[in-house]
Amino acid sequence: MSKRPAQERIRDFGEVDLGLSAEEAVAEASRCLQCKKPTCVEGCPVTIDIPQFLEQIAAGDFREAARTIKQENMLPAICGRVCPQETQCEGVCILGVKDRPISIGSLERFVADWEYDHGVELPGVAPSTGKRVAVVGSGPAGLTAAAELARAGHSVTIFESLHEAGGVLTYGIPSFRLPKDVVAREIEQVLALGVDLKLNHLVGRSVPVDELLGFDAVVLGTGAGLPYFMRIEGENLNGVYSANEYLTRVNLMHADRFPDFDTPVVRASRVAVVGAGNVAMDAARVARRLGAKVFLVYRRREEDFPARAAEIENAKEEGIEFVTCANPVRILGGPTVTGIECVRMEMCEPDRSGRPTPRPIEGSSFALDVDVVIEAIGQGPNPLLLHLIPGLAIGERGNVEVDDEGRTSLARVYAAGDVATGAATVIWAMGAAKQAAQRAARAIEKMLEES
């Protein structure tokens, strides 16, 4: 798949990856060995029949390929773009052992985009059961659960607190990785199944808990939107952002187009992003597009970056400077940020995760001159609603406790996605949501039989 050159793409928010042509797609899909026991499918949390859709692409039958994918995945244009395929389907493709795995993600994206251009087919919806299901949150988990339950004939309402649906897909992941029209059109398909979407509804406030529990089933998909801060000096100076805030201002509120859009964001010439996960890469690349020189500060080494390899590569190409083995201890300035003070770290014995633990080197502190600091050090479930539901079991990290099927400690209440797992991935959220929705559907069926 070809990419736009870095010098061009840092000037706009257009998509970086250009996608495959039909010829390229057919050629790539034809490399598949059609394994008897396809390991790739085990690597996909929603178990798409990968060899089958690859065979269909190879035969030029893109319509059938789309049907195959959509049996298991309602959001293929999204997943094809943002799944960490190297640790999922592609990571276990047998071809990867000796050579290069099949580019399953790119092919999935190709098929989804092709289908959109040639007319989308909606899956069938079962006759109405008259049962009402509430889905809280419209991120990948909520959308997947809603689609699944609507197809089973239930009357589904999604409650979303923001003014747009999509969760992190809309406010978090920047459009140069995931164009917002792609997100909008896949949400559209979920709504076309008859799902009712109520925006601007914060459950727990707009919808009280007793009203919520009045539904025949409830699926919580409220995500892990609560940003963590480092708790260091200077953190509330003007110009310190959580990655969530920075990304929301730009992706959801379009601060990059201020003053055509009303929401501002501090336009800095030098920015430090703290962290090295996908969220940090996104924040850094957004800051770069807003014209800044960007430093990415991380306390371990580059080989320890938790972000996807491709995103690290992209960030590098775009001129993001990695400041590794450095730990921020203080943000300088007042009232606005003028710098960030860090200490050098040395790598010591491996910790439980097998990675060497970083330890500060005495007297090694140094400062970076920056006027904005963006913290991307992780996030947890938003406690607001969870603490209002009496009897809902909450884990140590603030997550909703669920079993393998997404059942919580309360009957008729299910949870899936980041709210149950902590910050994870789009496709894991979808996989878990599908399970939870199917479990909820079975429980409702039983209810119907008994009544």
Next chain:
Amino acid sequence: MYAITRATEIADKIFEFWITAPHVARHARAGQFVVLRIDEQGERIPLTISAVEDDRIRVVFMAVGKTTTQLSSLRAGDAIRDVAGPLGKPSEIERYGTCMVIGGGVGIACTPIIAQELKEAGNRVVGVIGARNESLLILEDELRAACDELVVCTDDGSRGFHGFPADILKQRLEEDAPEAVWIIGPAIMMKITSGATKPYGVKTFVSLNPIMVDGTGMCGSCRVTVGGETKFACVDGPEFDAHLVDFDELMQRQRIYTAQEKEAMERYHEHTCRCAEGEARHE
């Protein structure tokens, strides 16, 4: 879309809007707010819910910048793209005994609903409102009806007591101290006024107004320091124990976007002037 059913200018640059928003109206309590966005290009701004009637809510706001000025140009029959809420924790309404509810400037708008709920909970409620001059006093009759007693102050003495609500508060603290006090107004007014109750250890609430984006606890834009800890005003507040609040930090953070706010306002004026000229030419 959320329809505006009534739009009135009740004082210089202060507007009272009634907006149909059943999901907010149904559960709104004193102390809570909405976040609204006028149109697709709009910013999300928080406004306190100042009254509720059937499926409508009232907001009272001062036209200070681009968004509030644009909002003030809307009329009954127009509609707002998004209204989210009710947000924030409701006021801590309990049976305290005697309570004082103090409003300064446009902050007066938030006081009647709090006074009403306090009264319903069995408290004796003393209202105090203050403004620069008589013409900026709002909702006086409404608050008087909700209170057992109302004291009106103006900075210039054009009406009522010549002085600040803080002066009245100090007097009462000496004579017959209230058990709980609410102070709502500009940050500087809340800082100074709440300083008066501190030596007396009287429970004092202030409603903080940092810059917000989502209003749901997702971004941290609204973070404030309370008792040495970082809190998110949109979900942990907006009301906090006044004696623990770092007001200086709040005021500093309110000024993050001063330059951009000015630019947005100038552009808006330019634009509306040009439109007005265009209209004039058509006539």
